[in-house]
Amino acid sequence: MTVSFGLQGSALSAFGPKLGAAPGSDGWRTPEQLVGFGFRGWITGYQTGDIGCWERVWQVYTDALGPNAAKVAVGELSVWAKAVKAGARRQVQVGPIESCTFCRDECLAISMIAASQHKTCPAMRACAFALIESSLIEEVVHHSDCLAITMRSLDKVLSPNWIVNATALVDPCVQHPH
Numbered sequence: 001m002t003v004s005f006g007l008q009g010s011a012l013s014a015f016g017p018k019l020g021a022a023p024g025s026d027g028w029r030t031p032e033q034l035v036g037f038g039f040r041g042w043i044t045g046y047q048t049g050d051i052g053c054w055e056r057v058w059q060v061y062t063d064a065l066g067p068n069a070a071k072v073a074v075g076e077l078s079v080w081a082k083a084v085k086a087g088a089r090r091q092v093q094v095g096p097i098e099s100c101t102f103c104r105d106e107c108l109a110i111s112m113i114a115a116s117q118h119k120t121c122p123a124m125r126a127c128a129f130a131l132i133e134s135s136l137i138e139e140v141v142h143h144s145d146c147l148a149i150t151m152r153s154l155d156k157v158l159s160p161n162w163i164v165n166a167t168a169l170v171d172p173c174v175q176h177p178h
Helices: 031-048 052-065 067-087 104-117 121-132 138-153
Strands: none
Touching (some): 104 121, 121 138
């Protein structure tokens, strides 16, 4: 199934643009790849209990940022992913650790960080709602902002092209209690 996210100038294949190199290779250093792969690895680790996923994320971040910066970034990433998992009314979907594309939920996660960095709060909040399917988004939004600020401080600014129209991904027939 392919869905158009309305990414400005970007074609999506199976939700995420083709990223070329395999996750964790030397080619995975763009801000979008770091956020998407980090989110994937951290959520997978929470869902499976396999800390190898977290170790893999740590290695990718260390290779891209160096150990000191990776410690800060992975710390913020882990708190954000935990808030997403805790706030979600359903199981968050992530792609296989080796996948070179991002799925819908991973794209929403990347979009949240991009929207925060580019000060598009309504888009970030819409992505948070679409991702966790709950109106209780404040903690997720707060930790998204923290990760976005951290990534920006490390000169890892995501492209505004990753900011999606999340309202198109919300089923208006689904009712969510506050």
